[in-house]
Amino acid sequence: MKQQKEHWVKTLFSFAGPCKGKMTLSVLCAILSVVGGFVPFWAVYEILLLFINRTATLNNIMLWCLVGVGGYLIRVICFGISTILAHISAYTILEGIRLKIANRLMRAPLGEVMGRRIGYLKNIIMDKVEDLEPPLAHMIPELTSNLLLPIAIFIWMLAIDWRLGLAVLIAPVLAMIPMFFLMRNYNSQYAAYMEANNHVNNVIIEYVEGIEVVKAFNQSTSSYEKFVGAVKSFKDFTLAWFKSTWKTMNLMMAIMPTTLLGVLPIGLLLAQSGSITPAELAMGIILSLSIVGPLMKATTFINEAKSMEYAVEAANELLNLPVLPDSGKIVPIRHTDIVLQNVSFSYDGTGQNEVLHDISLKMPQGSFTALVGPSGGGKSTVARLIARFWDVTGGSISIGGTNIKELSIRQLSELVSFVTQDNFLFNCSLKENIRLGNPNATDEEVYAAAKAACCDDFIVRLEKGYDTPAGDAGKRLSGGEKQRIAIARAILKNAPIVILDEATAFTDPQNEDKIQKSIMALSKGKTLLVIAHRLSTIQNADQIVVLKKGQIVDCGKQEELLERCPLYTDMWQAHIGAKNWSVGEKKEVGVNV
Numbered sequence: 001m002k003q004q005k006e007h008w009v010k011t012l013f014s015f016a017g018p019c020k021g022k023m024t025l026s027v028l029c030a031i032l033s034v035v036g037g038f039v040p041f042w043a044v045y046e047i048l049l050l051f052i053n054r055t056a057t058l059n060n061i062m063l064w065c066l067v068g069v070g071g072y073l074i075r076v077i078c079f080g081i082s083t084i085l086a087h088i089s090a091y092t093i094l095e096g097i098r099l100k101i102a103n104r105l106m107r108a109p110l111g112e113v114m115g116r117r118i119g120y121l122k123n124i125i126m127d128k129v130e131d132l133e134p135p136l137a138h139m140i141p142e143l144t145s146n147l148l149l150p151i152a153i154f155i156w157m158l159a160i161d162w163r164l165g166l167a168v169l170i171a172p173v174l175a176m177i178p179m180f181f182l183m184r185n186y187n188s189q190y191a192a193y194m195e196a197n198n199h200v201n202n203v204i205i206e207y208v209e210g211i212e213v214v215k216a217f218n219q220s221t222s223s224y225e226k227f228v229g230a231v232k233s234f235k236d237f238t239l240a241w242f243k244s245t246w247k248t249m250n251l252m253m254a255i256m257p258t259t260l261l262g263v264l265p266i267g268l269l270l271a272q273s274g275s276i277t278p279a280e281l282a283m284g285i286i287l288s289l290s291i292v293g294p295l296m297k298a299t300t301f302i303n304e305a306k307s308m309e310y311a312v313e314a315a316n317e318l319l320n321l322p323v324l325p326d327s328g329k330i331v332p333i334r335h336t337d338i339v340l341q342n343v344s345f346s347y348d349g350t351g352q353n354e355v356l357h358d359i360s361l362k363m364p365q366g367s368f369t370a371l372v373g374p375s376g377g378g379k380s381t382v383a384r385l386i387a388r389f390w391d392v393t394g395g396s397i398s399i400g401g402t403n404i405k406e407l408s409i410r411q412l413s414e415l416v417s418f419v420t421q422d423n424f425l426f427n428c429s430l431k432e433n434i435r436l437g438n439p440n441a442t443d444e445e446v447y448a449a450a451k452a453a454c455c456d457d458f459i460v461r462l463e464k465g466y467d468t469p470a471g472d473a474g475k476r477l478s479g480g481e482k483q484r485i486a487i488a489r490a491i492l493k494n495a496p497i498v499i500l501d502e503a504t505a506f507t508d509p510q511n512e513d514k515i516q517k518s519i520m521a522l523s524k525g526k527t528l529l530v531i532a533h534r535l536s537t538i539q540n541a542d543q544i545v546v547l548k549k550g551q552i553v554d555c556g557k558q559e560e561l562l563e564r565c566p567l568y569t570d571m572w573q574a575h576i577g578a579k580n581w582s583v584g585e586k587k588e589v590g591v592n593v
């Protein structure tokens with residue numbers, strides 16, 4: 001069911017909980033600063049009165065000067081405090097949004113997160129959320145004073161004489177006419193601007209993320225041209241928008257400050273007729289001039305509010321990621337048979353794009369199952385569903401007789417070790433990277449796992465050995481070495497179910513033996529599911545499941561499949577042919593994965 005869209009302001013302020021007090025205080029200080037800002041005007045008025053009434057003495061002039069300076073100090077200090085509190089509140093809100101996004105990413109189905117590009121996630125979590133800071137931090141003190149000040153001035157002028165009050169409105173009201181024309185297409189123009197902006201962002205991210213491929217295929221010129229094209233078209237778009245608005249914008253900016261055009265003649269007429277005193281006229285003129293600055297500044301917040309709206313909406317995309325339901329229950333599991341019962345699945349949740357159709361399969365505890373089949377057949381999808389990266393759309397998956405949805409996500413992750421070819425190393429030492437498999441493991445246990453995974457030899461050769469930061473080591477480690485570290489991690493985790501998704505992808509003649517040994521160490525006595533294109537690595541499996549177009553074509557031991565499954569026979573022959581062709585004299589490894 002589609003969620004009803006929450007207004008962006010509501011979303012934003014739902015993060016203001018921890019700083020409500022500070023925000024309120026910030027508003028109060030902003031109001032005080034506006035009040036303080038009036039005191040100098042009042043002091044000037046009183047001094048004018050002293051001169052007009054011929055009662056001015058050095059003492060009373062000094063007194064009013066002090067009052068004026070005092071008011072000004074209150075204005076400056078309160079504005080400063082309000083700004084500091086508003087900044088603290090803004091950063092608290094930003095922190096709240098980022099933490100909630102991180103939390104949502106953890107609770108969302110893993111596939112939802114992995115389906116998004118790193119650049120895209122970084123752009124939202126860092127850049128878009130950061131876009132909120134300047135308007136948020138400045139809105140409270142500045143917008144409060146920029147709106148309150150003109151209102152208060154208007155009331156003051158009404159109090160002097162209602163006609164003088166109305167006179168000060170003439171210029172702002174006239175300025176509204178070009179403003180109205182300016183705002184007619186504002187929403188659609190801003191949307192187009194954001195689209196152009198996102199396009200540039202995407203091209204930049206693609207350019208940086210894909211730089212390896214670009215260089216490898218010598219496409220740097222065309223990629224650079226695409227990049228330059230995007231930047232140029234963004235410039236053209238913004239300039240065109242600017243050009244289409246600058247006349248109306250300048251007209252508005254020209255009219256807005258002309259408050260004197262109304263106040264001066266009307267004020268003079270009123271003074272001449274005796275309705276207001278000369279001091280009140282002078283005061284009216286000063287006030288009408290001081291209304292201009294704040295009004296002009298207030299209009300800039302229209303743009304800022306729009307940019308906030310877009311930033312919150314971008315953050316909302318991640319804040320509203322679906323959450324994988326977590327039963328939170330720890331269910332006693334007596335065995336680790338994995339059973340897929342009539343499993344169907346589509347990545348978009350619709351029946352039309354199903355990638356698995358009614359799959360039933362049993363992987364008994366301690367057995368070795370291999371998934372093979374043509375590319376795109378659904379092998380990785382089956383593996384990911386067992387690890388619950390997504391939930392099945394039909395049927396069920398159970399471990400030890402319990403539907404995996406009934407297990408807490410933590411329990412399931414303790415039951416399953418998932419090793420893929422994307423072996424991410426965190427920015428800490430290699431030792432800590434291996435220890436991620438079991439944070440309570442001692443150093444000795446880490447070394448033992450590394451030895452079992454055949455990584456000890458290359459790690460000790462590094463200058464700092466196990467303490468080498470993964471960032472430094474990562475540049476020097478081969479794909480196969482990184483993979484063995486991931487396997488060491490999984491050995492340390494010692495989960496009863498092991499899933500290897502293309503884990504032998506980096507196998508080369510030098511590495512194959514070592515990787516196979518490490519996999520053997522990892523999978524001893526475990527329920528093992530292996531996805532492999534290299535059929536020689538799975539020929540001893542207890543059952544080989546042949547998957548094609550999301551359906552099980554056949555299932556059996558290698559000998560059985562070679563006898564009755566033409567698809568498997570073709571694949572095997574292609575593999576043997578390719579292997580003989582590629583490694584020639586290399587001895588075939590009889591692997592018991």
Ligand SMILES: Nc1ncnc2c1ncn2[C@@H]1O[C@H](COP(=O)(O)OP(=O)(O)OP(=O)(O)O)[C@@H](O)[C@H]1O
Nearest residue numbers: 111115347355373374375376377378379380381382
């Ligand atoms: N994140 C995803 N979103 C949408 N569709 C996906 C996603 N991942 C895979 N698919 C689609 O699901 C189908 C099965 O893909 P899957 O990766 O499971 O196949 P596979 O048999 O493991 O392929 P290969 O051997 O090439 O890795 C394919 O059509 C693929 O395009």
